[in-house]
Amino acid sequence: MTEAVEQWLDRLKNCGYIADTNVAAAVHLSNHLNRPLLVEGPAGVGKTSLAKALAKVTGRDLVRLQCYQGLDATHALYDWDYPKQLLTLRATNESGAVNVDSLYTWNYLIERPLLQSLRMSRAPVLLIDEVERADEDFEALLLELLGEFQITIPELGTIRAHEPPLVILTSNRTRELSDALRRRCLYLWLDYPDPIREMLIVETAVPNLNQNLSAQIVAAVKKIRDWNLLKPPGVAESIDWAQSLLLFKDAGMTEDMLRWSLGAIVKTQEDWSIIDSHGLRTLWLIS
Amino acid sequence: MADQLVISRWIQANRRDVVNFSRFLRTHGFFVAVADTIQATAIMAEQSVANSVTTMILWRVIYAKTPIQWQQFEHLFNRYFGLGARFQNVEASAREPDATVAGQQSQPQRTFSVEVLARKPLLGYNPDWGAHYPLHPDSSINYGRMRQTTRVMLQRWAQSWGFYRASGFGSDPDWRKIMVNSLRRGGEMVNWATWGPKPSLPRLVILVDVSGSMRQYAPFYLSLAWQFVRSGARVEVFAASNNIIRITSRLRQTGPLGPDVIGPQEIGGGTRLGWAFCQMWEQYRRYLTRHTIFLVASDGFDTGEPGRISQYFPLISRAVRMVYWFNPLLLEPGYSPQSSALITCLPWCHFHVGIRDEASWEKFSRDFANQLFLKNP
Incomplete structure (x- = not known):
């Protein structure tokens, strides 16, 4: 293993993010080659947390753009401050001649997250979260940013980043992304962690948890993931469940308590019926 | 040890291996851009790569673009570069001294010389290779x-299984053929047909x-x-x-x-x-x-x-x-x-x-x- 990858492993671990070598190698390459990193995987495996951890590790700001259907350039890149322009125009009309070009300067520009990340003096970590939720047009909009780390504003010209930001795109694969977008990014598939790593993650997130309990939680969650649920529990759900179970620890584990706490990992009625059909005792050894 | 040997030779090798690997990936549905090949080469040149697993991990981030490609990559990497038990055997045989005895012809087809390995440092599967080696019975076998x-x-x-049947060569009449011939000729039984030799399967x-x-x-x-x-x-x-x-x-x-x-x-x-x-x-x-x-x-x-x-x-x-x-x-x-x-x-x-x-x-x-x-x- 290269030293750099090991260093990334340690640095991420120190920030509370338990990564494996694949993650560390991807982060190292993204940082080294100045290329965006596209992270795909099931929900709740730590894609967004990776970006947060990177911001913490590198000491950079985190600029986050949450994607949604209908997101466009005016919400992601920049927008002109029309009320301000209008007011200026009225004021100038009263005084005399109007210079239209003076209305399209930085004074009237509202910076949105993407432009903001390019203009920051210290390059931030730019998180473009759940990019597949945005429209395909928005993907095309991102191409220039991801390929060249620049944005072209017709009135102002091309704005290039002094220092390329560390860009992390996440996707839950509810829609296939275009080849053009994939081509500009490095790729990381983040799957459910293996049980030992998941135990480490849970124990790091919930410090008071003893090893036996965390092992039981991880084993039960792993079993549930094999049951073909509509929403299989991710690592985030494991942590929530651990925190819930910790509250009942002193009272001793009963079937009722287990049922109450399972709300942390089972999120639909259909999944509940699957759990019930298997029986709670197959999940947990209840005395 | 074998992996380190491979990688050290790889670093000395030219970029053709990476280019060929990119080409190989394209034939397996990967969208490999020229930039990816350049970056894969650059990574190998810049990083102190300790073993083939690290190479695979680093290259996978660059080459794979979809979850399926992510899963396939390790298999394709190992298949192309042949980094497995087979390769270690080949390496071991390559490290053995040449067993040529005076007066006897050496057997280059059974052992891989170091020169060959240096020329193809990541020795293993390559679609262009098959049968580019002598294919005849091995003379070193007793x-x-x-x-x-x-x-x-x-x-x-x-050995024969089941009942033995005589070949019937030349003597048994082939009634089916006789009937067909006679019907063709208006019902006259003019051709006397017999069974031909039975093929020996x-x-x-x-x-x-x-x-x-x-x-x-x-x-x-x-x-x-x-x-x-x-x-x-x-x-x-x-x-x-x-x-x-x-x-x-x-x-x-x-x-x-x-x-x-x-x-x-x-x-x-x-x-x-x-x-x-x-x-x-x-x-x-x-x-x-x-x-x-x-x-x-x-x-x-x-x-x-x-x-x-x-x-x-x-x-x-x-x-x-x-x-x-x-x-x-x-x-x-x-x-x-x-x-x-x-x-x-x-x-x-x-x-x-x-x-x-x-x-x-x-x-x-x-x-x-x-x-x-x-x-x-």
Whole structure:
């Protein structure tokens, strides 16, 4: 293993993010080659947390753009401050001649997250979260940013980043992304962690948890993931469940308590019926 | 250790390996841009890569673009660069001193010289490689020692089964043909037809995989096939890589140190087992009877369409009496069949055995003779 990858492993671990070598190698390459990193995987495996951890590790700001259907350039890149322009125009009309070009300067520009990340003096970590939720047009909009780390504003010209930001795109694969977008990014598939790593993650997130309990939680969650649920529990759900179970620890584990706490990992009625059909005792050894 | 040796040689090698690997990935559905190839090269030049696993991890981030490609990449990387037990064997043989004895001809086809390794530092599977090595029976084998074993096995495999039927040559009337001829001629029985000579169908059909991945083992299997053919038994031998060629007559005309059975330009690399089985079924079906023993000598690494294998191999298996799969990798410690071709074929094989040299062949034959093999294969 290269030293750099090991260093990334340690640095991420120190920030509370338990990564494996694949993650560390991807982060190292993204940082080294100045290329965006596209992270795909099931929900709740730590894609967004990776970006947060990177911001913490590198000491950079985190600029986050949450994607949604209908997101466009005016919400992601920049927008002109029309009320301000209008007011200026009225004021100038009263005084005399109007210079239209003076209305399209930085004074009237509202910076949105993407432009903001390019203009920051210290390059931030730019998180473009759940990019597949945005429209395909928005993907095309991102191409220039991801390929060249620049944005072209017709009135102002091309704005290039002094220092390329560390860009992390996440996707839950509810829609296939275009080849053009994939081509500009490095790729990381983040799957459910293996049980030992998941135990480490849970124990790091919930410090008071003893090893036996965390092992039981991880084993039960792993079993549930094999049951073909509509929403299989991710690592985030494991942590929530651990925190819930910790509250009942002193009272001793009963079937009722287990049922109450399972709300942390089972999120639909259909999944509940699957759990019930298997029986709670197959999940947990209840005395 | 072997991996470090590989990587150190890799660093000294030119960029052609990376370019060829990118090309290889493109043929497997990867969208590899030129920029990706450049960055993969740059990473190798800049990073102090400790082993092949790290290379694979770093390159996967660059080359893979979808979850399926992410899962496939490790397999393709290992297949292209051959970093496994097979490769370590090759490396070990490469490190051995040249065993040339004065007055005897060396055997370059059995050991890989260091020069060859340096030229192809990540030695292993490459689609352009197959059959670019001498393909004739191996002269380093002690045929005298193997003869008895081979004869015993032939008696078991290629002996007649069922009732003996005379050939009927020249004497028995072929009533069907007589009737057809007479009807054609207005009912006159003018032509007296008899049965022709009955074709002597083979009892043993051997398919030897001679692709790049079988480079180390193909000479032994050809030697075995040559000895079968030489014994006069009814044997048909086929060589398969990206094509299938019937080599029975060629084996009759060659021998150890004889001319090559297959020329370098006749057959290319990249195993297409599915295609080979398809050709066997469509073109040579007459050889696959209920008396036939079908031997396949292959490591199961296949670059063709898995669908063809699942379509044709069961047909062959049902048609013949028994299917033996000789897998040279089965003797590797800790080996378990992982390739999709093997996983598809093994349920249809009667026996999956590890044979790759004289010793393993003798052991198999001994077990077979002692009936141990049949009781507990």
